[in-house]
Amino acid sequence: MSDTRPIVWVVDDDASIRWVLETALEETGYDIRLFENPEIPVQELKKAPPTVVLTDVRMPHMDGMTFVEAIHEADPHIPVIVMTAHADLDMAVDVYQKDVFEYVPKPFEVDEVVSLVQRAVRKRLSGGRRSRTRRPAASSVSEQVNIIGQAPTMQEVFRIIGRVARTDVTVLINGETGTGKELVARALHALSARAQHPFVALNTAAIPRELLESELFGHEKGAFTGAVERRIGRFEQADGGTLFLDEIGDMPVDLQTRLLRVLNDGTFYRVGGRDPIKVNVRVLAATHQDMNRLVREGKFREDLLYRLNVIRIQVPPLRERREDIPLLLRHYLDQAAQELGMEPKTLDPEVERYLTRLHWPGNVRQLASLCTWLTIMAPGRVVNFDDLPLELRNETVASEVRGDCDWTDALARWADQALAAGEKNIHDKAQEQLDRVLIEVALRAARHHKQQAARLLGWGRNTLTRKMQALDL
16 A cells, blocks of 8 residues: 555546535545546556545446446455445345445435545555455345335435345344335345245234244143144244244233343243254344333333344335335336236326325335225226325315415324324424424435534534434434
8 A cells, every 4th residue: 555645536427426525525634536437547446546435326437336346356455435326225235245345325414424434544544354245146136025215215224234134133123014124124034145044924913922922932732721732933934044023012021031032042942842942043123113112111121122123224104205106106006907917007197296295104005005906996097186095085185285284284183183092292292203304304405414404403413413313313
C-alpha cells in the first residue's frame, strides 16, 4: 500500500449523488475521485488502485456488478461499497456473493455512508482480508420465494437477508400480521447451507398450550392419556434444517425455558422420555408483538429474547411501502389467474391509484386475497371501481382516500371504537402512532437524512433520535 492519503473512488452516473458524497467525504481528508462512467476507473485499476470504492449498480456504460468483478480481479481485497435504488432479493444476494464490503440502499443517510467508508478504509489499511464464500445462486432462491419490493424499507430487508444468508445465526422477524414474515424466513432458509434439509414451520399461537410441548419436542408412548404411540416433534423433523416459530410472543413462559435450553446446547427430551436427543437446527422466530413490552410485563424471558434476537428483521406494513402496491397487485393478479386457470385481470389506472392509497390493515395477505376475489368476481378483463368489493368502495373509505375526510374525523372514529372495546390510555397510544407516522413521512421527504427530517418536524436531531429509539424505528 502507498503511504499517501487513502484514495476513495465514487462511481455513479447520477451527478447529484457524486456531489453529495464528495462534499461529505471531503472532511475526512481522503483523496476523493469521481467517475460517471465505470469504464474509465477500470482502466486505472492497475495504475493507481483505490483504497475503497463506492459504486452504483445500474449505470448505462457498465453494470455495477461487472464493475465489482473487475475490481476484485485486479485486487480481491479492495473494499467495495455498493449503492442502489433498484434492489430486490436477487440483487442483494448477488451483491454479497460478489464479496462486497457493504450494500447500501438508496436513499441513504449520508453520515452513515461516511462512517461506512471510514470503516472500510481502516480495514484496508490494516491489511484486513475478506473471506470469499459462495452461497446458492440468487435465481434458485427467486424460484422458491417471491418477495417483491422496491421501496427503501424493503431494500433494507433485502440487505439484511443478503448479509445474514452467509451466517447460521438465529433471526427474529418482526412485522404486522400479513406482511410476509414467513416468506422472509423461507428466503433465509433457501439461501443457507441448510437449503437441502427440511424447513419446518409452526405457529405457536395456533396450538393449544397442553399440546404445544409435545408438538415441539415430541412424546413417548404412554407419556399422557391419548399418547398411544411415540411421536416425533418439530425439532426432530427439522434436524439439519430450519425451524420457523411464528408468533413466538404467544409461547407460554415455562416452554420458553425449554426452548432456551435447546438453543443453548441443541439437546432436549421428548415428553415422558428419559434419553436426551441431540439435534442440529437453526431457529428463526417471528412475531407481530412488541417483545420488549412482553419482557417488561413478565410474559417473555429476557434471556430468550437476547438469544433469539441476534439479528432482527423488521418487515414493513404495506402502508409504509405504497410504491410497491402496483407491483404486488400485478403479481398477485397474474398468480391468481394462473392458479385458477382464468384470464388475467388488469386494473383500470384510476382503480390502481385508488388501491395504492388504501390503508391495507391486512397488509400483503389482504392484497393477495383481493386479487383472487377480483380474478373470480370481476366480469370483464379490466377491473373498474364498481368491480371492487363493497367494503373497499363504501363512501367512508373512498372519501378518506380522496382526501375529502378530515383526518381528525378518522381519529375520532378510532377513539370511539377503542373506548367501546374497553381500551385505556388511548392518548398515549394515539400519540405514539402520530409520532410514528410523522417521523416516517418526514424521513421519506428528507430522503432519510435525519437532520433534515428533524427540521421538517420542528425538532432537534437529538429529539428525533430519542423518539425513533423509543418507537423502535
